Amino acid sequence: MEKSVLVCPGDKLFSTAEYTAGRGTYIKGKHIYASAAGIPKSFAPEAATGDKKPVVEVLRGEARIKTPEPGNIVIARITKVNPRLASASLLCINTQPLSDSFTGIIRQQDVRATEIDKVEIYSSFRPGDLIRAQVVSLGDSRSYFLSTARNDCGVVYAKSTSGYPMIPLSWQEMQCPQTKVVEKRKVAKTV
CATH class of the missing domain: 2.40.50.100 (RNA polymerase II/Efflux pump adaptor protein, barrel-sandwich hybrid domain)
Known part of the structure; x- marks a missing residue:
């Protein structure tokens, strides 16, 4: 009832x-x-x-509140970067926008599947980048743990230091179409 x-x-x-x-x-x-x-x-x-x-x-509203769960693929915006991790604000679960605000962290060991000890967070993400990531676990009380180790996960949209949307060159580089400057990123493989 x-x-x-x-x-x-x-x-x-x-x-x-x-x-x-x-x-x-x-x-x-x-x-x-x-x-x-x-x-x-x-x-x-x-x-x-x-x-x-x-x-x-x-x-709280008419719709069932969606929260990230381990295994979900999320779209997030990178908010902060330091040598050990990147912080992100979660925007969507698959294609469903989130009504609540959730944060996630990508630890150095969760950036890619190989050569984990050589990962540099600054060479993988920058504040403002949009990424596709997989929720690894519920993490701590403040953030979900995210991973971009899968080939289809990583940066999906980034702006160059000049402010232009960048295009991917490889799985680890993006280029500004105006200035031709190449910047390092952990790029998501597009299908």
Whole structure:
């Protein structure tokens, strides 16, 4: 049974005998409670879990809130670069834009699959680059761990220091079409 009223954190929703707790909920004793303000909705059970009970989630809007999960391919914008890692702001999961803001980090060992000890973050990414990456794990409380080790992952869009969109030359170089200056990047293989 669906409740179409707005619930607040701490409101009792359903029994754990009837439903499985999803996003925006938590279990206390034998009941499911709201952990966010929104409207509770139930969804068909996910086949991967093997559970037969419907999943109840508290939605803040009309759509189910999408969050990155390990294995997802994401599009992100590089925000900061230092010698050990690059920080990124996640924009999309596959082709679905994210409504919430999530951050990710690409560690030196997750840039490429080979010659990991020779990876230089500054030669792989620059702030403002758009990248395709795979979510490796949930990481810490602030960021997801991302990887560009796959051939189809890496920089998909970058601007040169002159401000022009660059074109890829190889898997590790991009060139400004105006100034012909070549800059190093970990370039995503296009299909």
